[in-house]
Amino acid sequence: MQVLLVRHADATDARSASSDYDRWLTASGRQTMTKVGEELSSSGLRYTRIYTSPLVRAVQTAEILAATASAFDGPVEVQRALSTEEGTTAQALSPLEDAGHGALIVMVTHMPKVGVLASHLGRLASAPGFQTGAACLIKLDGANGRVEWMLDPYTLERRRP
Secondary structure, eight states: OEEEEEEOOOOOOOGGGGSGGGOOOOOHHHHHHHHHHHHHHHHHHTSSEEEEOSHHHHHHHHHHHHHHHHSSOOOOEGGGGSSSSSOOOOHHHHGGGGOOOOOOEEEEOOOTHHHHHHHHHHHHHEEEEEEETTEEEEEEEETEEEEEEEEEEOOEEEEOO
C-alpha cells in the first residue's frame, strides 16, 4: 500500500474568514494545487481513495486533486480525525486498516498533523516540514514504512526528507 500525504494549499488569512474552519484557498493556492495535482497524475499515480480534513481549505485541496487525477472516480471522503484539532494519529490513520495491499490512499490535512503522520508512517526520527501544497509519498509494507519522496509544490521537484 502507498499513502500520499498532502498539506492543504495556500489559504486566506484568519482575518478574512469567520473562523479558522472556514478559511478557503487563495487563487494562488488553487493554481499551485492544480499544478501539483497534474504533476502527480502525469507521474502515473492512481488514487484508490481520497480522505480529507473537514476544514474548507483541505476539502478544496482534495477536490482539486480529485479533479486533476486521470482515473479517480471518487468520492472525496471527510475524515474528522485529519483536522487540526480532532482525533489521534491512530484515528487519522484508521482508513488504512481497510485498504488493500495495492491501494494508494490520499490524505489531505494540516500542519503539524501531516508531519506527525509522515514521521509515524515513514519511521522517521523527526517530523518533516511541509510547505502548503506539498505532498509526500510513503510506501507501506506491513509494519514497515519508507518515505519515497516529498514533492515541492513550487518547483514540482521530488526529494527525500
